[in-house]
Amino acid sequence: xxxxxxxxxxxxxxxxxxxxxxxxxxxxxxxxxxxxxxxxxxxxxxxxxxxxxxxxxxxxxxxxxxxxxxxxxxxxxxxxxxxxxxxxxxxxxxxxxxxxxxxxxxxxxxxxxxxxxxxxxxxxxxxxxxxxxxxxxxxxxxxxxxxxxxxxxxxxxxxxxxxxxxxxxxxxxxxxxxxxxxxxxxx
Numbered sequence: 001x002x003x004x005x006x007x008x009x010x011x012x013x014x015x016x017x018x019x020x021x022x023x024x025x026x027x028x029x030x031x032x033x034x035x036x037x038x039x040x041x042x043x044x045x046x047x048x049x050x051x052x053x054x055x056x057x058x059x060x061x062x063x064x065x066x067x068x069x070x071x072x073x074x075x076x077x078x079x080x081x082x083x084x085x086x087x088x089x090x091x092x093x094x095x096x097x098x099x100x101x102x103x104x105x106x107x108x109x110x111x112x113x114x115x116x117x118x119x120x121x122x123x124x125x126x127x128x129x130x131x132x133x134x135x136x137x138x139x140x141x142x143x144x145x146x147x148x149x150x151x152x153x154x155x156x157x158x159x160x161x162x163x164x165x166x167x168x169x170x171x172x173x174x175x176x177x178x179x180x181x182x183x184x185x186x187x
Contacts, residue, residue: 099178
């Protein structure tokens with residue numbers, strides 16, 4: 001009599017769809033790791049060891065970060081937003097930067113960055129600046145993909161007073177000039 005072949009059950013990954021044995025060769029292996037640790041621990045024993053070590057490290061970090069402080073039972077932990085890859089997202093600085101750029105020897109453009117942080121609508125601000133200084137003003141995207149106001153001409157002599165009078169929420173200490181590549185306070 002001929003031998004009967006038995007069917008083999010293949011465990012497919014719930015994340016990438018490959019057989020679990022081949023997940024390490026796929027492009028989404030990092031995403032597959034938690035699923036593999038839970039559903040196929042015998043295929044990847046190194047992953048199970050690593051996950052146990054990471055959990056132990058997390059517990060020890062939590063124990064180190066919690067401390068008993070005098071007078072309060074809970075410690076305030078500063079929230080930091082982390083982006084993928086471990087990068088930390090920085091908060092926007094509460095400052096307005098004014099920069100004068102000279103073009104074609106005589107003509108200049110004054111750039112104002114950071115007004116939107118103080119709740120100022122840039123389109124309204126550009127209209128007010130254009131009317132006050134009788135010049136062209138527009139909202140453009142700067143090199144950092146943030147919007148800024150470009151005003152034709154050198155208006156740096158009067159701009160600080162105009163900003164603080166028009167928008168009282170903006171403190172004069174938050175306004176800076178860029179001169180020769182250095183940040184100089186306006187006050």
